[in-house]
Amino acid sequence: MSRAWIADLPTIAGADVCVVGSGAAGSTAAIAAARGGASVLLIEKLPFLGGTSTAVLDTFYGFWTPGDAPRKVVGGLAHEVVAALRDLGPVLERPNTYGAGTGITYLAEHLKVVWEQLVTDSGVRVLLHAMLQDVVVDGRDRVRSIVVATKAGLRRIDARTFIDASGDADLCAFAGFGFETAGDIDPAQTLTTTFRMANVDQERRRPVTTADLHSAMAAAAADGYDLPRREGSDHATPIDGVTATIMTRLEPNERHAGGRLVNTTDPFFLTAAEITGRRQALEYARFLVDRVPGYEAASLVALGTQVGIRETRRVYGDARLTREDVLAARQFDDQIGLCGAPIEDHRAGPDTRWTYLPPGAAAGIPFATLVVRDATNVLVAGRCFSATHDAHASVRSMAQCMAMGQAAGTAAAMAAGHSADGAVRAVSPESLRTQLAGDGAILDLVQEHVA
Numbered sequence: 502m503s504r505a506w507i508a509d510l511p512t513i514a515g516a517d518v519c520v521v522g523s524g525a526a527g528s529t530a531a532i533a534a535a536r537g538g539a540s541v542l543l544i545e546k547l548p549f550l551g552g553t554s555t556a557v558l559d560t561f562y563g564f565w566t567p568g569d570a571p572r573k574v575v576g577g578l579a580h581e582v583v584a585a586l587r588d589l590g591p592v593l594e595r596p597n598t599y600g601a602g603t604g605i606t607y608l609a610e611h612l613k614v615v616w617e618q619l620v621t622d623s624g625v626r627v628l629l630h631a632m633l634q635d636v637v638v639d640g641r642d643r644v645r646s647i648v649v650a651t652k653a654g655l656r657r658i659d660a661r662t663f664i665d666a667s668g669d670a671d672l673c674a675f676a677g678f679g680f681e682t683a684g685d686i687d688p689a690q691t692l693t694t695t696f697r698m699a700n701v702d703q704e705r706r707r708p709v710t711t712a713d714l715h716s717a718m719a720a721a722a723a724d725g726y727d728l729p730r731r732e733g734s735d736h737a738t739p740i741d742g743v744t745a746t747i748m749t750r751l752e753p754n755e756r757h758a759g760g761r762l763v764n765t766t767d768p769f770f771l772t773a774a775e776i777t778g779r780r781q782a783l784e785y786a787r788f789l790v791d792r793v794p795g796y797e798a799a800s801l802v803a804l805g806t807q808v809g810i811r812e813t814r815r816v817y818g819d820a821r822l823t824r825e826d827v828l829a830a831r832q833f834d835d836q837i838g839l840c841g842a843p844i845e846d847h848r849a850g851p852d853t854r855w856t857y858l859p860p861g862a863a864a865g866i867p868f869a870t871l872v873v874r875d876a877t878n879v880l881v882a883g884r885c886f887s888a889t890h891d892a893h894a895s896v897r898s899m900a901q902c903m904a905m906g907q908a909a910g911t912a913a914a915m916a917a918g919h920s921a922d923g924a925v926r927a928v929s930p931e932s933l934r935t936q937l938a939g940d941g942a943i944l945d946l947v948q949e950h951v952a
């Protein structure tokens with residue numbers, strides 16, 4: 502289809518760096534790029550920043566390695582985000598579900614404001630309610646412009662360097678760059694609609710162990726409650742009497758006749774997932790009230806703004822992180838961050854499976870997994886980075902997404918500064934690593950990061 506009409510669209514003033522998507526990865530990328538001296542435009546389809554970090558969740562994982570002596574693996578901008586959350590109000594540091602140090606449980610409403618403060622203070626221009634719809638590629642590999650749908654109609658935006666932090670790799674997909682869709686080869690991660698309960702009696706809830714909760718789920722399911730997942734969890738939040746849950750489970754994809762994969766990038770599938778997820782959340786809330794001590798007088802107070810999507814498209818980068826890389830805790834010359842989290846597989850069916858790295862170990866995240874293989878001026882960050890299904894299942898926690906975002910933003914500012922065409926391969930991994938280390942990022946495992 503000819504894209505000539507795009508040239509006639511009204512424009513929004515462009516930038517050195519345009520970041521699409523403002524999740525943990527995209528917001529961090531925008532901050533880092535602006536602090537690196539680039540003019541930056543951040544595009545987000547929701548009415549607030551943060552993506553999954555504010556629309557779905559409330560706990561940062563991934564800062565630590567598992568084991569008896571957890572080692573810190575993420576610093577830099579992610580630390581600033583946590584410090585800014587502490588300044589705004591209470592955060593709860595609690596043991597991580599899979600035994601990797603502590604997680605940081607925050608108030609999502611506070612995090613929305615923290616992202617806004619950090620992003621705007623660093624000079625980023627933000628466009629909310631703006632959804633990427635198309636991409637103009639010069640030749641086969643240089644993105645010149647993107648098209649966004651806004652309340653005022655379609656608008657064109659030009660930039661030198663782009664960062665695809667859309668989680669779903671929308672920019673790369675519209676541009677025709679290579680990616681793998683979750684479910685193509687390995688079963689995709691399931692989806693979860695999160696919900697919160699208020700008026701929980703914490704004193705009565707506390708003695709209920711995880712094993713108790715899971716047996717109660719199994720018993721309730723046998724009695725006719727519709728609970729597809731039997732090992733979901735609830736956790737305390739910084740608000741007294743309010744708990745949050747990761748409990749529901751939705752099938753991630755289905756094959757239509759002819760083998761076409763339908764997943765969460767399909768509008769009708771996504772619609773059905775949202776509706777089914779909310780219905781399921783109500784059933785889990787009913788179960789909690791009827792069957793779990795402490796919930797007798799509780800009520801559901803909030804559903805996640807949207808269904809939680811763990812995995813959709815994974816772009817092909819200059820390198821691809823694999824299961825073997827993760828489990829062997831492989832180190833790379835160009836690594837821009839670390840991950841010690843186990844491979845966490847939420848497959849269809851009742852159970853989640855974890856496969857661990859050796860205690861205290863962490864795999865490197867190569868810069869080359871953020872460099873889009875088929876493009877000259879595009880980086881990815883966050884859950885659409887270049888990895889196999891298994892490696893992705895380890896590296897997708899929000900601390901790692903923030904580390905990737907900081908690296909991609911820093912690199913994009915360097916690329917836009919180095920060359921008029923924003924070529925990302927003009928950035929030397931050595932100079933990127935030097936800059937990141939100077940900005941507090943943790944790039945290599947060293948002894949002083951032991952807790």
Ligand SMILES: Cc1cc2nc3c(=O)[nH]c(=O)nc-3n(C[C@H](O)[C@H](O)[C@H](O)COP(=O)(O)OP(=O)(O)OC[C@H]3O[C@@H](n4cnc5c(N)ncnc54)[C@H](O)[C@@H]3O)c2cc1C
Binds near residue numbers: 527562
């Ligand atoms: C149910 C669930 C539980 C999880 N539990 C945890 C946990 O406890 N702790 C943890 O650390 N991690 C957890 N994770 C993983 C983690 O939350 C995600 O991997 C991470 O938040 C992804 O961040 P991201 O920035 O890459 O993507 P996202 O957060 O998905 O951000 C992408 C952003 O791009 C925007 N966007 C998408 N398409 C467009 C478009 N076309 N135009 C404009 N904007 C667009 C979206 O609105 C969004 O804001 C969980 C994930 C899920 C789904």
